[in-house]
Amino acid sequence: MIPASPTQPSSLPLEQLSPSSRTRIPDAHADAAFTLDERELAERRARSKRRLHTVQIPAIRAIGFVVLCTMVLLQEPAGARFGHEARLLLALDLIYPLLSWIALRLCFGRTGPIDLGLVFLHLDILAWLPNLGRLETSNLFFGYLLLVRVADQTGFGMRRALYFDNVVTVAYLGWSALASAHGSPVATWSQRLTIAATIYLIGIYLSLTGAVTEQLRGRTRRAVRTARQLVAELQHETKQLEAQAVELEHARRAAEEASRIKSQFLAVMSHEIRTPMNGILGTIELLLLTHLSQNQQQLAKLAQQSARSLLGLMEDLLDLSRIEAGRLRLQPVMFDLRALLEEVVELTRVTAGQNQITVSAHLPATLPRSVHADPMRLRQLLLNLLHNAVKFSPPRTGRAMLEAVVLDSRPGRARVRFEVRDNGIGIPSDQLERIFEAFAQVDSSATRRYGGTGLGLTIVKELVDVMGGHITAESSPGVGSVFRVELEFATEGDINGSL
Numbered sequence: 001m002i003p004a005s006p007t008q009p010s011s012l013p014l015e016q017l018s019p020s021s022r023t024r025i026p027d028a029h030a031d032a033a034f035t036l037d038e039r040e041l042a043e044r045r046a047r048s049k050r051r052l053h054t055v056q057i058p059a060i061r062a063i064g065f066v067v068l069c070t071m072v073l074l075q076e077p078a079g080a081r082f083g084h085e086a087r088l089l090l091a092l093d094l095i096y097p098l099l100s101w102i103a104l105r106l107c108f109g110r111t112g113p114i115d116l117g118l119v120f121l122h123l124d125i126l127a128w129l130p131n132l133g134r135l136e137t138s139n140l141f142f143g144y145l146l147l148v149r150v151a152d153q154t155g156f157g158m159r160r161a162l163y164f165d166n167v168v169t170v171a172y173l174g175w176s177a178l179a180s181a182h183g184s185p186v187a188t189w190s191q192r193l194t195i196a197a198t199i200y201l202i203g204i205y206l207s208l209t210g211a212v213t214e215q216l217r218g219r220t221r222r223a224v225r226t227a228r229q230l231v232a233e234l235q236h237e238t239k240q241l242e243a244q245a246v247e248l249e250h251a252r253r254a255a256e257e258a259s260r261i262k263s264q265f266l267a268v269m270s271h272e273i274r275t276p277m278n279g280i281l282g283t284i285e286l287l288l289l290t291h292l293s294q295n296q297q298q299l300a301k302l303a304q305q306s307a308r309s310l311l312g313l314m315e316d317l318l319d320l321s322r323i324e325a326g327r328l329r330l331q332p333v334m335f336d337l338r339a340l341l342e343e344v345v346e347l348t349r350v351t352a353g354q355n356q357i358t359v360s361a362h363l364p365a366t367l368p369r370s371v372h373a374d375p376m377r378l379r380q381l382l383l384n385l386l387h388n389a390v391k392f393s394p395p396r397t398g399r400a401m402l403e404a405v406v407l408d409s410r411p412g413r414a415r416v417r418f419e420v421r422d423n424g425i426g427i428p429s430d431q432l433e434r435i436f437e438a439f440a441q442v443d444s445s446a447t448r449r450y451g452g453t454g455l456g457l458t459i460v461k462e463l464v465d466v467m468g469g470h471i472t473a474e475s476s477p478g479v480g481s482v483f484r485v486e487l488e489f490a491t492e493g494d495i496n497g498s499l
Contacts, residue, residue, distance in 0.1 A: 053117040054108050058101040061124060064148070065093045068131045075138055089130055096127050125149060125168060129175045133184075140187055143195045146172055150203040154210035161210040165203030172196050274318070277311045316455040319380075328466055330374040334492065337371045337416075338363055344379055345402055348386040357390050357398035366406045368414045371489035373467070378487075381463045384456045385420040385483050392424035392481075399423050407486065415488045427475035435473065436461040460485075 069090055100120045107116055128146065135142035146168040153161045176192040187195075284304040292300060319328070345361040352359045382402065389400035400422045408415040427435060436457050464471045464485055475481035 050108060054101075054104045057117060058097065058104055060152075061120070062097040062101065064124075065097045065127075068128070069093045071142075072131060072134055075135055086134070089134060092127060092130065096123075121149070121153075121164075122167065125171045129171065132175065133179065136186055140191060140195060143172060143192075144199060144202075147199055147202055147206065150206045154206055154213055156210070157214040158207050158211040161207035162204070165200060165207055168203065169196055169200045172199060274311065274314045277307055277314065281307050281311065313455075316459060319459050328462075330377060330466065332373050333375065334370050334372050335375040336369060337489070338367055338369065340375055340379060341382070341402065341404060344382045344386065347383060348390060348400070351387060352390045352393075352398075352400065355390070355393075355395040355398065357393050357395065357400060359386065359390065360399070360401045362401065362403040364404060364406060366409065367404055367416070368406075368409065368489065368491045370492040371414065372491070373487070373489050377463055377467065381460050381467075381485065382418060382420070384460050385418075385485070388456050389420050389422035389424065389481070389483075393422045394424070397423075412491055413488065414491050415486065418485045418487070420483045421480065423480040426477040426479050426481055427473070428477055429475075432473055432475060436471075 072086070072089060072093070100123070104116055104120070125146065132142055132145065135145075149168050150161055150165045153164045172192075173196050176187075176189070176196070179186065180189060180192075281304065284300055284307060287300050288297070288304070341361060341363055345359055349359045386400055386402060390398070393400055400420070403419040403421070405417040405419065406414060407417050460483075461471055464487070467487055469485055469487040471483065471485045473481065473483050
């Protein structure tokens with residue numbers, strides 16, 4: 001007899017949502033899925049409403065009438081035979097819910113503005129009253145059974161529960177008047193009025209609980225509505241992110257292709273330009289061996305210096321393109337590390353002597369004699385650092401020093417730190433991270449004042465990475481800079497052991 005509360009569209013956790021914003025499951029459990037499709041929502045609500053009014057509520061009503069039949073049977077004296085009135089009552093309790101169920105199944109949604117389910121809820125009260133007349137002969141308490149109709153309507157809200165509270169109270173008073181008119185000695189009017197008042201007051205209390213239920217349902221609806229809005233926004237943002245991801249992927253591929261083409265172009269152009277530049281340098285050297293006037297000698301030497309600078313730039317571009325393309329290959333061999341370091345310092349002194357800059361070296365006695373590495377790339381790395389130190393040091397008072405520090409030495413392996421110091425113009429701390437970027441200069445005027453393209457430190461950084469090392473820099477404006485490179489070498493013992 002107690003109908004279920006109106007079902008609400010239920011939802012699943014957001015992590016169970018499919019990319020299409022819904023989870024498809026069999027129709028028998030369709031209400032358990034979450035969807036943002038308005039058409040799907042309307043279909044689910046319609047199915048839920050039909051199931052509520054044609055299956056759930058009629059089933060519970062039928063169970064309630066079966067309970068009434070059982071109560072009527074239990075009230076009959078043991079061994080007594082049912083009279084005609086009792087049999088009619090039992091037939092009413094069994095046939096009426098069955099017929100109403102059939103009517104709801106066949107006519108639901110076809111009665112226009114008339115709510116057939118609500119009509120049967122009123123007719124139920126009339127069907128209960130004959131049972132009440134038979135039950136109250138043993139106990140007037142059975143009159144309170146009418147409150148069941150109020151209780152089962154609290155799920156629909158306070159107003160509906162209050163409405164049925166008035167209906168059952170009026171129905172009980174009408175039944176009482178009918179029983180009094182037929183001279184029923186079961187109860188006096190004062191007793192029936194007391195029961196009617198009690199039914200009404202208890203019904204009001206039950207209706208107030210319906211207000212709480214209604215508030216909770218309202219909060220649930222708002223929460224579900226908010227959740228749907230959030231999911232819709234999340235779905236929209238997800239689509240935007242997916243579109244952005246596709247665009248970024250296209251941009252990444254385009255950038256990689258452009259970088260590949262750039263590196264290939266640099267490699268080709270550097271190689272092609274280097275060939276005629278070597279011819280120009282050779283021609284200038286031959287020209288300098290001829291009889292030239294002093295002015296012609298100066299012009300030829302200037303052309304030779306410019307050609308060498310241009311050739312050096314081509315070599316840097318070629319190395320950078322090889323590194324970016326991943327085609328730079330080390331060629332490790334055994335060599336004398338101390339001799340290589342001394343050679344680097346001597347080569348740098350030739351350049352530094354023109355500006356009277358002091359170039360020195362500090363090489364400890366613990367430095368390993370023979371190491372296994374690529375001597376050409378190590379020489380290039382250290383020369384770039386020393387030339388950079390010389391370039392930014394002040395003439396006549398400038399100093400550049402190469403220091404080697406053995407950090408770890410064990411049989412077969414040695415870790416060495418190379419430090420290149422200068423007392424040049426220095427680098428601001430907020431610019432230190434940029435100095436290893438290609439074509440980067442701390443000051444845009446540095447290119448005009450000191451020359452260079454900003455590729456030297458970039459190549460140094462890439463070479464250190466290829467060699468498996470680590471490079472850091474410290475500097476203070478007006479004080480100077482220190483570049484530290486840590487590399488690990490295999491020594492002669494490790495090479496022999498591996499052989």
